[in-house]
Amino acid sequence: MATELTIPKLEMSMTEGTLAEWMFESGDHVNEGDVIYILETDKTAREIESPATGIITVTVADGETYPCGTVIGEIA
Amino acid sequence: MAQGNLGIEPEMLKAIYGQMARIRAVDKAIQAGLSSGKFTFTYWPMTGQECIPATVSQLTTERDYMVTTYRGIHDQVAKGVDLYGMFAEALGREGGLNKGKGGSPHISDPSSGSMVTSAIVGAGPVIANGLAISAKQRGEDRVTIVNFGDGATSIGPVHEAMNLAATWKLPVIFMCQNNQWGEYTPIPEYTASPNFFGRAEALGFRGVQLDGNDPAAFYKGMKEVIDSVRAGNGPVFVEALTYRMGPHAGVGDNYNATKDALAAAKERTPIEKTRALLIDAGISSEDELNAVEAAAKGEVDDAVARALASPVTPASETTVDVFADDTCVPKRGVYPVREAEAELTGETKTMTMAGAIVDAQDVAMAANAEVFLLGEDVGDPHGGTFGTNKGLQTKYGPLRVRNTPISESAIIGAAIGSSIAGMNPIAEIMFCDFMGVCLDQIANHAAKQRYMSGSATHAPMTIRMQVGGAIGGFGAQHSQSLEAWLTHVPGIKVLYPSNPIDAKGMLLSAVNDPDPVVVLESIMLLFTQKAEVPTGDYRIPLGVAKVCREGSDVTLISYGWELHNCLAAAEELAKDGINAEVIDLRSLVPIDYYRVLESVKKTKRAVVVHAAVEFCGLGAEICSTINEELWGQLKAPAIRLGADYAPIAYSREIEMSQVPNTDAIVARVRASMKS
Numbered sequence: 128m129a130t131e132l133t134i135p136k137l138e139m140s141m142t143e144g145t146l147a148e149w150m151f152e153s154g155d156h157v158n159e160g161d162v163i164y165i166l167e168t169d170k171t172a173r174e175i176e177s178p179a180t181g182i183i184t185v186t187v188a189d190g191e192t193y194p195c196g197t198v199i200g201e202i203a
Numbered sequence: 204m205a206q207g208n209l210g211i212e213p214e215m216l217k218a219i220y221g222q223m224a225r226i227r228a229v230d231k232a233i234q235a236g237l238s239s240g241k242f243t244f245t246y247w248p249m250t251g252q253e254c255i256p257a258t259v260s261q262l263t264t265e266r267d268y269m270v271t272t273y274r275g276i277h278d279q280v281a282k283g284v285d286l287y288g289m290f291a292e293a294l295g296r297e298g299g300l301n302k303g304k305g306g307s308p309h310i311s312d313p314s315s316g317s318m319v320t321s322a323i324v325g326a327g328p329v330i331a332n333g334l335a336i337s338a339k340q341r342g343e344d345r346v347t348i349v350n351f352g353d354g355a356t357s358i359g360p361v362h363e364a365m366n367l368a369a370t371w372k373l374p375v376i377f378m379c380q381n382n383q384w385g386e387y388t389p390i391p392e393y394t395a396s397p398n399f400f401g402r403a404e405a406l407g408f409r410g411v412q413l414d415g416n417d418p419a420a421f422y423k424g425m426k427e428v429i430d431s432v433r434a435g436n437g438p439v440f441v442e443a444l445t446y447r448m449g450p451h452a453g454v455g456d457n458y459n460a461t462k463d464a465l466a467a468a469k470e471r472t473p474i475e476k477t478r479a480l481l482i483d484a485g486i487s488s489e490d491e492l493n494a495v496e497a498a499a500k501g502e503v504d505d506a507v508a509r510a511l512a513s514p515v516t517p518a519s520e521t522t523v524d525v526f527a528d529d530t531c532v533p534k535r536g537v538y539p540v541r542e543a544e545a546e547l548t549g550e551t552k553t554m555t556m557a558g559a560i561v562d563a564q565d566v567a568m569a570a571n572a573e574v575f576l577l578g579e580d581v582g583d584p585h586g587g588t589f590g591t592n593k594g595l596q597t598k599y600g601p602l603r604v605r606n607t608p609i610s611e612s613a614i615i616g617a618a619i620g621s622s623i624a625g626m627n628p629i630a631e632i633m634f635c636d637f638m639g640v641c642l643d644q645i646a647n648h649a650a651k652q653r654y655m656s657g658s659a660t661h662a663p664m665t666i667r668m669q670v671g672g673a674i675g676g677f678g679a680q681h682s683q684s685l686e687a688w689l690t691h692v693p694g695i696k697v698l699y700p701s702n703p704i705d706a707k708g709m710l711l712s713a714v715n716d717p718d719p720v721v722v723l724e725s726i727m728l729l730f731t732q733k734a735e736v737p738t739g740d741y742r743i744p745l746g747v748a749k750v751c752r753e754g755s756d757v758t759l760i761s762y763g764w765e766l767h768n769c770l771a772a773a774e775e776l777a778k779d780g781i782n783a784e785v786i787d788l789r790s791l792v793p794i795d796y797y798r799v800l801e802s803v804k805k806t807k808r809a810v811v812v813h814a815a816v817e818f819c820g821l822g823a824e825i826c827s828t829i830n831e832e833l834w835g836q837l838k839a840p841a842i843r844l845g846a847d848y849a850p851i852a853y854s855r856e857i858e859m860s861q862v863p864n865t866d867a868i869v870a871r872v873r874a875s876m877k878s
Contacts, residue, residue: 130239131240132239133240134240135237135238135239135243135454136237136240136243137237137453137454137455138450138453139245139452139453141453160235166238170458171455171456171458173238173455175238175239176235176239177239178235178236178238195240196243
């Protein structure tokens with residue numbers, strides 16, 4: 128079953144986040160716990176770890192800001 | 204290595220580490236789930252504070268009560284709360300411990316002893332006192348541990364709770380997890396206190412400061428404290444020093460802390476320190492600890508997977524668990540027919556309303572040892588400021604009729620906690636105007652406990668409040684009619700008797716009701732009327748209005764002392780040939796719309812009268828329902844009459860005119876008759 132990746136809501140006041148940099152490309156194998164992208168909020172930059180092991184598919188570009196909950200890819 | 208060097212039995216240290224590993228696995232799973240977007244709930248991390256509950260868990264059992272806060276996931280895990288139920292609750296799922304209705308900040312799991320979790324800072328300690336009262340009163344050796352942060356020490360109810368617990372020598376431990384932060388504000392910015400445990404001494408009980416990050420020292424200190432409290436030596440305030448590594452809410456590091464402060468705190472985090480100690484002391488091998496951590500992760504992974512598979516709690520559950528009986532919930536278009544009381548027969552005695560209230564409590568206390576009374580000055584010789592408890596302390600003793608400090612939050616909190624433990628407390632609040640200082644306990648805790656816990660726990664308590672007004676001279680803070688404050692909060696029943704017979708029968712129903720009930724007692728009525736009140740036990744059912752005067756031209760709907768003004772107005776109107784029906788609602792929640800609508804169908808006109816301010820009062824609600832349901836059948840729209848929009852004045856002339864009097868009611872009815 129594919130695991131959807133979405134922009135998380137890390138803070139009560141957070142409404143959007145900037146996907147600063149993808150650390151993997153579509154088709155790469157990732158392990159659970161690998162840092163898959165860097166998320167910047169108005170408070171911090173945070174390394175986001177993969178929630179699953181599998182092949183990652185990236186569906187949005189980095190360097191852009193997205194609302195919380197936006198689907199940004201999946202791991203299958 | 205010998206115990207002497209470690210200061211703790213090696214097996215105990217391993218057991219504490221095992222609990223810390225479980226807490227860490229839960230913390231990591233939540234942070235990972237939130238970071239990846241898999242979870243979308245709010246998290247208040249307790250990272251860095253794991254040692255405190257992990258150690259306490261070795262000294263307590265599920266029989267001991269715990270109260271904690273929204274930042275209490277570590278407390279829940281160590282207390283033995285089922286992890287699947289906890290994750291499902293945090294995710295708002297049917298399989299949650301509380302049916303997904305409370306969420307992680309409101310876990311209530313009596314099977315593990317995790318009784319109440321509050322998201323209102325500092326509200327837990329007053330409730331913990333009630334749990335402790337139940338244990339003490341029943342002769343049980345349970346201790347109650349209430350967890351709260353250092354930030355909570357600034358709010359009033361914590362002080363009230365400490366004072367009451369010390370006065371009554373309750374078996375409760377105030378566990379102040381001093382993580383150095385009150386939400387986003389660090390300690391020197393919100394208090395000048397050099398410490399927190401010293402406040403206990405000021406209130407006449409024992410306070411200790413312990414290193415909450417050192418399992419050996421903390422275990423030793425807590426063992427002595429818990430043994431002492433269990434032995435009946437009264438409460439202890441424990442200031443457990445720790446550090447919150449995370450932010451107030453969310454995931455990651457505590458970004459409000461300086462890099463240096465965070466680095467220094469990291470050196471002292473209990474999990475890493477304890478792990479290193481176990482290996483250095485030769486107690487555990489690296490492989491053994493890896494296995495402990497893997498087992499914890501396995502338990503958590505399994506819980507999360509099952510929780511995610513549980514369905515989201517559906518909207519069909521919306522009004523379930525508001526009350527024990529869903530038919531008490533007011534719903535547009537649904538007006539249940541409730542059976543009225545049978546005609547009261549048998550022996551009677553002449554009583555005032557005050558006397559009837561004393562008698563009701565006497566009957567309830569004689570029938571059930573779990574009924575007790577608490578409030579300011581309720582003991583003899585006064586028996587309450589208005590004598591509504593006279594003679595009861597003499598008859599039942601100071602433990603069943605408890606004089607309290609002037610401390611309304613502590614009174615209501617104690618009633619809540621003891622009722623959650625299954626007792627049936629009656630709390631007296633001298634004037635309903637004082638509700639303002641305990642409304643958090645009434646509205647956020649008593650009223651919501653059943654719902655937030657998905658009926659895992661509930662608060663079957665009674666609150667009696669005296670209501671001023673129509674007497675003159677009590678002023679703006681002792682004369683208000685505030686029933687609408689209460690009726691607007693789902694989960695609390697509200698009664699307002701108008702005569703001694705109803706006052707007794709309704710109070711007995713309230714005490715035996717499974718939900719929290721507020722009974723409003725008009726001071727004006729306490730001594731101004733006498734009635735032949737049945738002796739012994741009888742009940743006036745909740746949600747049953749009574750037609751006090753039959754009529755055909757207009758229905759007057761009222762309650763409490765305004766009911767008597769309505770009856771007088773009806774006699775005036777009769778002189779003009781207007782035949783008014785007068786209905787005494789008696790119960791405001793649940794409300795008897797069935798009998799109200801049946802009456803107005805007949806008379807085709809309605810005037811709702813109350814002493815409360817007209818604007819946004821209950822009258823508006825009742826009129827709206829009548830107008831919506833009977834539109835087309837009415838000869839005139841239902842109208843309301845309440846007090847003018849002003850505080851109650853000290854001047855007798857103003858007070859008597861600003862609140863509906865007989866003349867005003869007559870005039871309002873005549874206006875309706877013109878339509």
